[in-house]
Amino acid sequence: DTEVTQTPKHLVMGMTNKKSLKCEQHMGHRAMYWYKQKAKKPPELMFVYSYEKLSINESVPSRFSPECPNSSLLNLHLHALQPEDSALYLCASSQADGRQLGEKLFFGSGTQLSVL
Amino acid sequence: AQSVAQPEDQVKVAEGNPLTVKCTYSVSGNPYLFWYVQYPNRGLQFLLKYITGDNLVKGSYGFEAEFNKSQTSFHLKKPSALVSDSALYFCAVPRGGATNKLIFGTGTLLAVQP
Numbered sequence: 454d455t456e457v458t459q460t461p462k463h464l465v466m467g468m469t470n471k472k473s474l475k476c477e478q479h480m481g482h483r484a485m486y487w488y489k490q491k492a493k494k495p496p497e498l499m500f501v502y503s504y505e506k507l508s509i510n511e512s513v514p515s516r517f518s519p520e521c522p523n524s525s526l527l528n529l530h531l532h533a534l535q536p537e538d539s540a541l542y543l544c545a546s547s548q549a550d551g552r553q554l555g556e557k558l559f560f561g562s563g564t565q566l567s568v569l
Numbered sequence: 570a571q572s573v574a575q576p577e578d579q580v581k582v583a584e585g586n587p588l589t590v591k592c593t594y595s596v597s598g599n600p601y602l603f604w605y606v607q608y609p610n611r612g613l614q615f616l617l618k619y620i621t622g623d624n625l626v627k628g629s630y631g632f633e634a635e636f637n638k639s640q641t642s643f644h645l646k647k648p649s650a651l652v653s654d655s656a657l658y659f660c661a662v663p664r665g666g667a668t669n670k671l672i673f674g675t676g677t678l679l680a681v682q683p
Contacts, residue, residue, distance in 0.1 A: 493676065543613070558613070
């Protein structure tokens with residue numbers, strides 16, 4: 454299994470809603486990532502978990518709350534989002550702890566989020 | 570600071586013709602360079618990477634990239650383009666040498682016309 458699976462594929466939510474994005478990998482990878490991508494733009498790093506611990510938070514607003522319940526799962530909890538948060542949210546994983554040079558990232562297909 | 574630049578927003582090529590997607594880099598120390606591809610409505614997929622060694626790197630789906638130190642370039646190439654190669658291509662470099670801070674270029678949209 455060389456896949457990173459993300460659910461749901463599409464999500465529409467209001468600004469007062471609470472929702473969660475889910476990411477799963479069964480490759481035994483030790484680092485997992487959340488990226489945000491606007492249309493036709495490069496992905497922007499949001500969070501990195503290394504060995505189930507948050508290692509990087511790229512100054513992301515607190516309305517985005519990541520969680521890593523175990524080594525295979527990564528969640529992104531959303532609350533009180535703004536319309537400008539509408540984007541494709543990508544999950545990725547890498548084999549080692551994310552600090553090894555030359556590691557490649559395995560990406561999921563993403564969750565297309567629309568905030569109304 | 571580590572960075573990459575993709576000077577072309579879009580590249581158009583006819584099917585069967587060779588294609589080149591350009592990337593230039595600015596790094597301190599030895600460069601580690603990557604190419605990723607994003608098909609419509611999908612996540613990114615790793616194509617190839619340069620760490621050290623041969624300047625010509627071979628990757629997935631028949632793609633290759635040429636590392637040129639004097640021109641600080643890492644152009645992606647394919648001898649014969651397919652319509653199915655139409656996608657968004659990103660060059661990337663680790664920020665500070667760590668993969669967990671991968672910096673992507675602005676992307677180049679490749680359109681292969683039948």
